[in-house]
Amino acid sequence: xxxxxxxxxxxxxxxNIVADMLNKPLPPLHPQTKQPVGPQDLAPxxxxxxxxxxxxRDPYIEIPEPxxxxxxxxxxxxxxxxxRLEKAxxxxxxxxxxxxxxxxxxxxxTNTAIAQAYYNKQEGVKKIVTETGAGxxxxxxxxxxxxxxxxxEVFMVRGSYDQKPxxxxxxxxxxxxxHPSPSNLTQTGIAKLSQDPDSLGSLGIAISEAVEVAAQDxxxxxxLGSVLNHVLLHQTVIGLEAQKQFExxxxxxxxxxxxxxxxxxxxxIAFPFVGEMLRGGRKIRAIAVEPASCPKLTRGVFGxxxxxxxxxxxxxxxxxxxxxxxxxxxxxxxLRYHGASALCSQLLKDELxxxxxxxxxxxxxxxxxxxxxxxxxxxxxxxxxxxxVIREAKAADEAGEQRTILFNLCxxxxxxxxxxxxxxxxxxxxxxxxxxxxxxSAAGVLTEL
Amino acid sequence: xxxxxxxxxxxxxxxNIVADMLNKPLPPLHPQTKQPVGPQDLAPxxxxxxxxxxxxRDPYIEIPEPxxxxxxxxxxxxxxxxxRLEKAxxxxxxxxxxxxxxxxxxxxxTNTAIAQAYYNKQEGVKKIVTETGAGxxxxxxxxxxxxxxxxxEVFMVRGSYDQKPxxxxxxxxxxxxxHPSPSNLTQTGIAKLSQDPDSLGSLGIAISEAVEVAAQDxxxxxxLGSVLNHVLLHQTVIGLEAQKQFExxxxxxxxxxxxxxxxxxxxxIAFPFVGEMLRGGRKIRAIAVEPASCPKLTRGVFGxxxxxxxxxxxxxxxxxxxxxxxxxxxxxxxLRYHGASALCSQLLKDELxxxxxxxxxxxxxxxxxxxxxxxxxxxxxxxxxxxxVIREAKAADEAGEQRTILFNLCxxxxxxxxxxxxxxxxxxxxxxxxxxxxxxSAAGVLTEL
Numbered sequence: 001x002x003x004x005x006x007x008x009x010x011x012x013x014x015x016n017i018v019a020d021m022l023n024k025p026l027p028p029l030h031p032q033t034k035q036p037v038g039p040q041d042l043a044p045x046x047x048x049x050x051x052x053x054x055x056x057r058d059p060y061i062e063i064p065e066p067x068x069x070x071x072x073x074x075x076x077x078x079x080x081x082x083x084r085l086e087k088a089x090x091x092x093x094x095x096x097x098x099x100x101x102x103x104x105x106x107x108x109x110t111n112t113a114i115a116q117a118y119y120n121k122q123e124g125v126k127k128i129v130t131e132t133g134a135g136x137x138x139x140x141x142x143x144x145x146x147x148x149x150x151x152x153e154v155f156m157v158r159g160s161y162d163q164k165p166x167x168x169x170x171x172x173x174x175x176x177x178x179h180p181s182p183s184n185l186t187q188t189g190i191a192k193l194s195q196d197p198d199s200l201g202s203l204g205i206a207i208s209e210a211v212e213v214a215a216q217d218x219x220x221x222x223x224l225g226s227v228l229n230h231v232l233l234h235q236t237v238i239g240l241e242a243q244k245q246f247e248x249x250x251x252x253x254x255x256x257x258x259x260x261x262x263x264x265x266x267x268x269i270a271f272p273f274v275g276e277m278l279r280g281g282r283k284i285r286a287i288a289v290e291p292a293s294c295p296k297l298t299r300g301v302f303g304x305x306x307x308x309x310x311x312x313x314x315x316x317x318x319x320x321x322x323x324x325x326x327x328x329x330x331x332x333x334x335l336r337y338h339g340a341s342a343l344c345s346q347l348l349k350d351e352l353x354x355x356x357x358x359x360x361x362x363x364x365x366x367x368x369x370x371x372x373x374x375x376x377x378x379x380x381x382x383x384x385x386x387x388x389v390i391r392e393a394k395a396a397d398e399a400g401e402q403r404t405i406l407f408n409l410c411x412x413x414x415x416x417x418x419x420x421x422x423x424x425x426x427x428x429x430x431x432x433x434x435x436x437x438x439x440x441s442a443a444g445v446l447t448e449l
Numbered sequence: 450x451x452x453x454x455x456x457x458x459x460x461x462x463x464x465n466i467v468a469d470m471l472n473k474p475l476p477p478l479h480p481q482t483k484q485p486v487g488p489q490d491l492a493p494x495x496x497x498x499x500x501x502x503x504x505x506r507d508p509y510i511e512i513p514e515p516x517x518x519x520x521x522x523x524x525x526x527x528x529x530x531x532x533r534l535e536k537a538x539x540x541x542x543x544x545x546x547x548x549x550x551x552x553x554x555x556x557x558x559t560n561t562a563i564a565q566a567y568y569n570k571q572e573g574v575k576k577i578v579t580e581t582g583a584g585x586x587x588x589x590x591x592x593x594x595x596x597x598x599x600x601x602e603v604f605m606v607r608g609s610y611d612q613k614p615x616x617x618x619x620x621x622x623x624x625x626x627x628h629p630s631p632s633n634l635t636q637t638g639i640a641k642l643s644q645d646p647d648s649l650g651s652l653g654i655a656i657s658e659a660v661e662v663a664a665q666d667x668x669x670x671x672x673l674g675s676v677l678n679h680v681l682l683h684q685t686v687i688g689l690e691a692q693k694q695f696e697x698x699x700x701x702x703x704x705x706x707x708x709x710x711x712x713x714x715x716x717x718i719a720f721p722f723v724g725e726m727l728r729g730g731r732k733i734r735a736i737a738v739e740p741a742s743c744p745k746l747t748r749g750v751f752g753x754x755x756x757x758x759x760x761x762x763x764x765x766x767x768x769x770x771x772x773x774x775x776x777x778x779x780x781x782x783x784l785r786y787h788g789a790s791a792l793c794s795q796l797l798k799d800e801l802x803x804x805x806x807x808x809x810x811x812x813x814x815x816x817x818x819x820x821x822x823x824x825x826x827x828x829x830x831x832x833x834x835x836x837x838v839i840r841e842a843k844a845a846d847e848a849g850e851q852r853t854i855l856f857n858l859c860x861x862x863x864x865x866x867x868x869x870x871x872x873x874x875x876x877x878x879x880x881x882x883x884x885x886x887x888x889x890s891a892a893g894v895l896t897e898l
Contacts, residue, residue, distance in 0.1 A: 004453045073533065073824040084522065102551065104824030106863070146821045166866035173820055173869050371622055372595045375522040375553030414555070414863040417615035420622050 001083065003245040005076035011240040012063055014233045017271040017343060019059035020278040023350055025229070025342040026317035029304060037314045044215050045222040047123040050116065053230035061233065063115070070114045070147045074103045075237065079245035084373040086393075092402050093393035096253065097409040098242050098269060101376065104174075107411030108265055109140035109225055112234035116223045117144035126219040127151035131181065131206030133160055134333030135167030136379075136411060137225030142176035155181040155209045159200035160333070167415055181206040188212055188310075203337075204309025204323075211312060226262025227307060227316070227341045235268025242406060243272055252282055253406035255392050259384040260288035260297065260355070261334040263341030269408040271343075274352060286353040287392075288344060289384040291335045291363075293431040294327040296320055297348055297355035299438055303447035305339055315446065318345040322441035328431045330360060331419035332380040356388060359430040363387045364423040367413070379411035380419050450532065452694040454525035460689040461512055463682045466720045466792060468508035469727040472799055474678070474791040475766035478753060486763045493664050494671040496572040499565065502679040510682065512564070519563045519596045523552045524686065528694035533822040535842075541851050542842035545702065546858040547691050547718060550825065553623075556860030557714055558589035558674055561683035565672045566593035575668040576600035580630065580655030582609055583782030584616030585828075585860060586674030591625035604630040604658045608649035609782070616864055630655040637661055637759075652786075653758025653772075660761060675711025676756060676765070676790045684717025691855060692721055701731055702855035704841050708833040709737035709746065709804070710783040712790030718857040720792075723801060735802040736841075737793060738833040740784045740812075742880040743776040745769055746797055746804035748887060752896035754788055764895065767794040771890035777880045779809060780868035781829040805837060808879040812836045813872040816862070828860035829868050
C-alpha cells in the first residue's frame with residue numbers, strides 16, 4: 001500500500017521543535033571566547049534568514065513558494081506499507097516507511113539543500129561552497145544550486161573521490177565543480193599536502209577548505225548538510241507529510257525510527273511526532289539508530305565540542321565521542337560523524353527520544369531482506385533503521401502487541417554497491433570499540449556545562 | 450504535476466495489439482526447416498502460457514493476481530508533467546513522462562520479468578537462465594525470481610561484467626548467480642575461450658550459453674527481455690496506466706515517444722495508444738527513437754533474420770541490420786540490438802508508427818538538461834526519447850501548434866555515470882555508418898518474404 005499526497009497537500013510550513021521543548025538547547029559558543037555566538041559571527045558564512053531560523057523559537061516557519069515549487073519535483077514522497085517485508089518476517093506489526101530515495105540526490109539531503117540554496121540566492125549570493133564525504137550532500141547541493149542559478153563548489157574527501165568516481169560524476173552532471181580534498185586551492189589544503197602528499201583527506205579537512213574559500217568572498221557562502229538547527233528544521237517536511245498520510249488511512253505510528261549521523265535524517269521524520277507528544281498529543285517512541293562503531297548517543301558524553309575535527313567551528317552542545325574520534329572503516333559513511341545535533345542531544349538527555357547502536361552485519365542482512373522483499377536497495381545508512389524495525393517488530397510479536405512502526409528510508413544504495421559486494425563476499429566485520437580509547441577521545445569534550 | 454493511480458486502478462489485463470492489426474505479424478521460422486515454429490519447438494525453453502501469449506490474437510489477456518501483487522511493489526508508476534523542462538525550453542508544448550526507473554531494477558524490464566518468473570513457477574520450473582548485456586534485464590529477472598522462489602542464473606557479457614561490477618553486485622543482492630560470458634560452464638563458452646581466452650564476449654554468445662544451460666534440464670527454462678511478442682505484451686501496463694492517468698486530467702497525447710532497442714520499451718508505452726487509433730479512436734503519432742549508430746528501423750531491411758548473432762534462434766520477421774552487425778561503441782547498451790521486434794517492424798512497414806535515428810551527443814545534451822530541470826538522471830537509452838521530445842516541442846512551437854507529448858522515461862542512469870563522465874569530458878563522439886558496410890551486414894537478412 002502506498003499513500004500519496006497531492007502537491008496542494010504539501011506542508012506549507014516547517015516545524016520547529018524548539019518551540020515545544022521544555023529544556024531549550026544550549027547556545028553554541030565561540031571557539032575562542034567561549035561566549036555564545038551571535039548572528040554577526042555567522043554572517044560571513046550563512047544568509048541572515050538561515051541564521052534567524054537557527055535561533056528561532058517560533059513553532060512554524062513558512063516554506064517559501066519557490067522552495068515548495070522545487071520540492072514538487074520529487075515531493076511529497078510516498079508513505080509505503082512494507083507488506084512484503086511484514087510477510088517475510090511473519091510479524092503482525094504494521095511497518096511503514098517514507099521513501100526519500102526518489103529525490104534528485106537519492107537521499108533526504110535535497111530537502112535542506114533546496115532551502116539553503118534559495119535563501120542564499122535571495123540574499124544575492126553567487127556561489128555556495130561545501131564539503132562532502134560519501135557524496136550525498138554534495139549531490140543534493142549541486143542539484144539545488146542548479147535550480148536557483150547558483151554556482152556550486154564541492155570539496156570531496158579524497159578517499160571518497162577516488163573510490164566513488166560516480167558520485168563526482170553526478171555532481172558534475174548537475175553542474176558543480178568538484179575538488180578532491182586536500183586540494184592545493186586553500187591554505188589548509190596546501191599545508192596538509194605538504195605534510196602528506198598522498199593524504200586521503202577527512203571531512204574535517206574538507207570543511208576547513210570549504211569554509212576558507214567561502215570566507216574569502218562576500219558573494220560566496222558556505223552550507224552544511226546536517227547538525228545545525230536550520231538543517232533539521234528543513235527536514236521536518238518528511239514527518240509533516242507522514243502525519244498527513246497517516247491521517248488519510250486513519251492510522252498513527254507507535255514507534256518512529258531513523259538512522260542518526262548528524263541528526264537531520266532522524267529529526268526530519270521524528271520531530272513532528274515528538275512535537276505532537278510534547279504538546280500533549282499521542283505518545284510515540286522515537287528511536288535514533290547509530291552504528292556500534294560510532295556510538296555517540298549510547299557511549300558518548302554530553303558537553304560542548306567542536307563541529308569539525310580541526311576545531312574551527314563554534315562549540316556545539318551535544319553528545320560527542322570527541323572531535324578527533326576516528327571511527328573504524330564503516331560503509332555507512334553518513335553515520336561516521338563524531339557528534340549529534342544539539343536538538344537531538346537535548347531531547348535524548350531529557351529522555352524524550354531513545355537511542356540504540358547496531359553492528360553493521362545485522363544492518364546489511366536487514367538491508368538485503370528489504371531489497372528482496374520491497375524492491376528498493378537501501379543506502380547502508382538506512383539499513384540501520386531497517387534492522388531496528390525488525391527488532392521492534394519481533395519484540396511486539398513477543399509481547400503480543402500490534403505495533404505500527406514508521407521508519408525513514410532515507411536513500412537508495414545505488415552508489416553503495418561495493419559495500420553490498422563486500423558484505424555478500426564475507427569481507428565485512430563487526431567492530432568492538434575499546435573502552436579506554438573512547439575515554440581518551442571523549443576527553444576533548446567540554447563537559448562542565 | 451504528478452498523476453498517481455491507486456493500486457485498485459492498476460490494469461487487470463495486458464493489451465495485445467495483434468488483435469487490432471490489419472496485417473498480422475509473420476510467424477517465426479525454424480532455423481533449419483524454415484517452416485513456422487510450433488509450440489513444441491519452444492516448449493524446452495518457455496512455459497506453455499508464454500508460448501500461448503506469443504501467438505495469441507485475443508485483445509486482452511488477464512494479468513494473474515500474484516503478478517499484480519508483485520507489480521504493486523512499484524506500480525502504478527507516476528505520470529509526470531515535466532513543467533521545469535517545458536520552462537527551460539520555453540515551449541508551449543505539454544510534456545509528460547511515465548517514470549519506470551522507480552522499479553526494483555531501475556528500468557521497465559521488471560514488468561515482463563515478474564510475469565515470466567510467475568508463469569515459469571506455475572509450471573514447476575525451478576530455475577531461469579538468461580543473458581544480460583548492460584545489466585538491466587539481468588537485474589530485473591534476478592528480482593523477479595526472488596519474488597517467486599526461483600533460482601536465477603545470468604550470463605553477463607564479460608565486457609560489461611568487468612566494466613560494471615555494480616550491476617553484477619545488484620543481481621547478487623537479489624540472489625542471482627552471475628557468470629561472465631564466455632564462461633567455461635558451457636560448450637559454447639569453452640569453444641569461444643579456446644579461440645580467444647581474453648574474449649570480451651557478446652550478447653550473441655551469452656544468449657547461446659544461457660540457452661545451452663536451459664536446454665539441459667527439464668526444470669530449467671530460459672527467458673528473454675525484449676523482442677518477443679509476449680515480452681512486448683507485458684510491457685503494455687505502462688501505456689494502459691498512462692491512458693487512465695490522462696483520463697484523470699482530461700488530456701490525451703498527440704505524440705508518444707520511446708527509445709527502441711528490441712521494441713518492448715516502445716511497445717509498452719505506445720501500443721495501447723496505437724491500438725486505440727486502430728480501433729477508430731483518437732489519432733496519435735507514435736515515434737520510435739533509435740541510435741544513429743544502430744539504425745535498424747531507418748536504415749535496415751525488412752525480412753527474416755536470426756534473433757542472435759550465432760544463428761541458433763528461430764528466424765524472426767523484422768527490420769534488421771543483419772544478425773552479425775556490430776554497432777560502434779555506444780553507451781546506450783540497451784539500444785545496440787541488430788533487429789526490431791516483429792510487431793514493431795510490421796507496424797512500421799504499415800506506416801502506423803514512425804521511426805527516427807539520433808546521434809548520441811544530442812541525446813546526452815538532452816539528458817543533462819532533463820537531469821538539471823526534472824531531477825532525474827535518465828538512462829542513456831531514455832535520453833534518445835528526451836532528445837526527440839525536445840525536437841517535437843520545438844517543431845510544435847514553430848508550427849504554432851500546442852502539442853501534448855508523452856514519452857517513456859524507461860530507467861534511471863545511476864549505473865551509467867561513466868558514460869555521463871565521458872560526455873562531460875568531451876570523450877564521446879557521433880558515429881557515421883558506412884553505407885557499404887551496412888549493405889554487407891544486411892546481406893544476411895532473408896528478404897524474400
